[in-house]
Amino acid sequence: xxxxxxxxxxxxxxxxxxxxxxxxxxxxxxxxxxxxxxxxxxxxxxxxxxxxxxxxxxxxxxxxxxxxxxxxxxxxxxxxxxxxxxxxxxxxxxxxxxxxxxxxxxxxxxxxxxxxxxxxxxxxxxxxxxxxxxxxxxxxxxxxxxxxxxxxxxxxxxxxxxxxxxxxxxxxxxxxxxxxxxxxxxxxxxxxxxxxxxxxxxxxxxxxxxxxxxxxxxxxxxxxxxxxxxxxxxxxxxxxxxxxxxxxxxxxxxxxxxxxxxxxxxxxxxxxxxxxxxxxxxxxxxxxxxxxxxxxxxxxxxxxxxxxxxxxxxxxxxxxxxxxxxxxxxxxxxxxxxxxxxxxxxxxxxxxxxxxxxxxxxxxxxxxxxxxxxxxxxxx
Numbered sequence: 167x168x169x170x171x172x173x174x175x176x177x178x179x180x181x182x183x184x185x186x187x188x189x190x191x192x193x194x195x196x197x198x199x200x201x202x203x204x205x206x207x208x209x210x211x212x213x214x215x216x217x218x219x220x221x222x223x224x225x226x227x228x229x230x231x232x233x234x235x236x237x238x239x240x241x242x243x244x245x246x247x248x249x250x251x252x253x254x255x256x257x258x259x260x261x262x263x264x265x266x267x268x269x270x271x272x273x274x275x276x277x278x279x280x281x282x283x284x285x286x287x288x289x290x291x292x293x294x295x296x297x298x299x300x301x302x303x304x305x306x307x308x309x310x311x312x313x314x315x316x317x318x319x320x321x322x323x324x325x326x327x328x329x330x331x332x333x334x335x336x337x338x339x340x341x342x343x344x345x346x347x348x349x350x351x352x353x354x355x356x357x358x359x360x361x362x363x364x365x366x367x368x369x370x371x372x373x374x375x376x377x378x379x380x381x382x383x384x385x386x387x388x389x390x391x392x393x394x395x396x397x398x399x400x401x402x403x404x405x406x407x408x409x410x411x412x413x414x415x416x417x418x419x420x421x422x423x424x425x426x427x428x429x430x431x432x433x434x435x436x437x438x439x440x441x442x443x444x445x446x447x448x449x450x451x452x453x454x455x456x457x458x459x460x461x462x463x464x465x466x467x468x469x470x471x472x473x474x475x476x477x478x479x480x481x482x483x484x485x486x487x488x489x490x491x492x493x494x495x496x497x498x499x500x501x502x503x504x505x506x507x508x509x510x511x512x513x514x515x516x517x518x519x520x521x522x523x524x525x526x527x528x529x530x531x532x533x534x535x536x537x538x539x540x541x542x543x544x545x546x
Contacts (some may be wrong), residue, residue: 168206169213174199180227189227190234191367192360197337197353198223204346211345215427219344225284226335232287233335233371242340246370251381251399256407256455258386259417261430261473263320265326265407268481268503270325272496275382277326280304282372284331291375299406318421320507324385334366336361340387342422347441354448358394366398389453396460406486407451409470410542411533412519412526415443419421419524420517433502439522442491443529450536466539477504 201260254266281304282290308321333339338361419442466487473480485492
């Protein structure tokens, strides 16, 4: 007998706690069932993590119920405009967060913030955001981060972030916050057409009382399902960041190892390294194939080394590609942000490929298709 509840038990619990009964559009049940099965068979988490892990799943189901109730009582949301969006994608640990954070300083973009996607109902109102309890709680959460956590990742209150909760509500998210490798295998090739249709429903709700309409997403994992994204967002444009896999793959393995819940025993770091390397490589293969189908003109390729060497020049290149004007005030704010958040400003994230069982020569051979295509090289 599994120590985790079934999908039906979780759904019944969400209905009971909210008093609502409509979960809405899209096939989310299969993803929830695969995730729960993978938790039971793959994750090997310490039992003390169960309440927190299951609590996130229940919260996402409750959010689905609240989203549907709100949309049904506010039918004008059906007419909310969604422009773009602009997606910052690529391998993780390639500057997606830094670039997304800098672009987020421009008020002509509508950012997808962590605090609003965790609890999307009621949708935020611009005038009330400074005192929104969800935002204040997230500020307190950031303030409580350790120096080690700050060294590994940038955390911003109002910058666009990965849509982990929006896709999580569809139970078709990457879910690399858990060692659920069977779920990851299923997700990589799953049909996400309904997923991104649901994603748009949530985005429309979030934007219903909070302009502007031009959305900015930062989601490295979007590279796995570009065709599905374009079906729901026909105007999508992509800024694709690049870095040598010899740097990005072990860096990501180190990062996810630090955010996984506690294991029931020692985390198998070599398996984690193999899983991460394969996961990211399959995603890159899928992205390159999809680019040919949906049109290379949608994409601007940005190298991590160029972003580090000339961040403002890189930002200007992005604006040129998008056909947007970079206001002088925003340029000054980006320059100040870059000074405050330059590489190493919050500490050093230390890792080695060998710590995760990765052999540089093998990684380089497996990723030759990518290095040749995008002219990546080991960063100094």
